[in-house]
Amino acid sequence: MRPNDRRYRESHEWAQKQGDVLAVGITDHAVEQLGDLTFLDIKAKVGQKVKAGDLIAEIESVKTVADIYAPMDGEITAVNAPLGQDVEPLGQSPFEKGWIVKLRPASAGAYDALLDAAAYEKVVAH
Amino acid sequence: MRARFLSAATRAPALNLALDAALLEGRAKPTIRLYRWAPTGLSLGRFQPREEIEPLRANLGPHELVRRSTGGRAIWHDARELTFAYVVPAPPRGENVLASFERVHRAILECLSIPGLRFVRDEPALCSDRAGSPWCFERATELCLALDGRKVLGSAQRRSRGWTLHHGSLALPEDCLAPPELEARLARALAQALDCELEPGELLPAEFAHAECLRSTYALGSTL
Numbered sequence: 001m002r003p004n005d006r007r008y009r010e011s012h013e014w015a016q017k018q019g020d021v022l023a024v025g026i027t028d029h030a031v032e033q034l035g036d037l038t039f040l041d042i043k044a045k046v047g048q049k050v051k052a053g054d055l056i057a058e059i060e061s062v063k064t065v066a067d068i069y070a071p072m073d074g075e076i077t078a079v080n081a082p083l084g085q086d087v088e089p090l091g092q093s094p095f096e097k098g099w100i101v102k103l104r105p106a107s108a109g110a111y112d113a114l115l116d117a118a119a120y121e122k123v124v125a126h
Numbered sequence: 127m128r129a130r131f132l133s134a135a136t137r138a139p140a141l142n143l144a145l146d147a148a149l150l151e152g153r154a155k156p157t158i159r160l161y162r163w164a165p166t167g168l169s170l171g172r173f174q175p176r177e178e179i180e181p182l183r184a185n186l187g188p189h190e191l192v193r194r195s196t197g198g199r200a201i202w203h204d205a206r207e208l209t210f211a212y213v214v215p216a217p218p219r220g221e222n223v224l225a226s227f228e229r230v231h232r233a234i235l236e237c238l239s240i241p242g243l244r245f246v247r248d249e250p251a252l253c254s255d256r257a258g259s260p261w262c263f264e265r266a267t268e269l270c271l272a273l274d275g276r277k278v279l280g281s282a283q284r285r286s287r288g289w290t291l292h293h294g295s296l297a298l299p300e301d302c303l304a305p306p307e308l309e310a311r312l313a314r315a316l317a318q319a320l321d322c323e324l325e326p327g328e329l330l331p332a333e334f335a336h337a338e339c340l341r342s343t344y345a346l347g348s349t350l
Contacts, residue, residue: 034285035223
C-alpha cells in the first residue's frame with residue numbers, strides 16, 4: 001500500500017499537504033515504469049499560475065522521456081532545483097525525497113477530488 | 127486493438143518528427159508509421175546537449191539538424207535507415223519501458239528473420255560501441271539489436287497524457303532485405319508486438335496541418 005498521507009492522479013503524480021501548500025511528485029509506479037532516471041527538467045517557475053494537467057516537468061530515463069503534470073489549479077511556490085542537478089534521490093525515494101514542486105491550490109476542494117491511496121492502487125493494478 | 131498503418135513515406139527530418147508529435151498530441155487513434163528521411167537528418171535526443179554533436183557536424187555531409195521529443199542520443203538518418211514510430215494508448219499491457227522495448231525488438235528479430243541478427247545481450251562482441259560517444263548507434267544497450275557485431279536497431283520513447291510514442295531506427299546493411307520486403311516484415315512485427323490489426327490509412331489533413339505548425343519546434347538548423 002502506498003502512503004495514505006497524500007492524494008494521487010491517474011497520471012501517477014502525488015500531492016501531499018504541507019501547511020497551506022501541496023508538495024507534488026511522482027509515484028514509485030512511475031519510477032518503475034521508466035527505469036533508471038537520468039534527468040529532470042522542471043518547467044514550472046516560482047510564482048507561475050498553473051492549471052490542472054499543465055506540464056510542470058519532463059523526466060528522462062534511459063531513452064525515454066515522460067511528462068509530469070500539475071495535479072490541480074494553483075500557484076507554484078517552490079521548485080526542487082537540486083533534483084535538476086541530480087535526479088537520483090527521486091529515483092531512490094520518490095515519496096520522501098522526490099518532491100518536484102510545491103503549489104498553493106487555487107481552491108480547497110481540489111485536493112479531496114484526487115485519488116486516495118486505495119483508489120490509486122486500483123489504477124496501478126488495472 | 128486496431129491500428130492505422132501509414133506505409134513508408136520519405137519526408138524532411140523536421141516534418142517527420144513533427145508528424146509524430148502531432149499524432150501524440152492528437153491521440154486520435156493508435157497509429158503505426160514507417161518512414162525514411164530526405165534530406166539526411168541528424169537528430170538529437172530530447173535533452174542531449176547540442177554541444178556534444180556540434181564539433182562533429184562540419185565533418186559530416188549536408189544534413190538538417192533536428193531534435194526528437196524522445197530520449198537517447200544522436201542519430202544520423204540517411205538513406206540506409208528505415209524508421210518506425212507507433213503512437214498508442216500507453217503503455218501497452220502496462221509494461222515498463224524496458225519490457226516494451228524487449229517485446230518490440232523480439233518481434234522484429236523474429237519477423238525479419240535475418241541470419242545473425244540478435245539482441246546485443248546475446249552478441250559475443252560489439253565493435254560499434256565507443257565509450258562516451260554522443261551517437262546512439264555507438265552506445266548499445268542490452269535490448270538493442272545487432273548484426274555482425276554492430277548495433278542496427280535502437281529505440282526511444284516519449285510518454286505523454288496516457289499515450290506512448292515509440293521511435294525505432296533500423297539501419298541494416300543494404301543487402302539484407304529489399305525495401306518492400308523489409309517494410310512488410312517490419313509492419314508485421316509491430317502488429318505482432320502490439321497485438322493489433324493493421325488498417326492501411328492516411329494522415330488526416332488536420333494532423334498534417336498541425337505537424338506543419340509544429341515543424342519549426344523540431345528544426346535546429348541545416349547545412350544544406
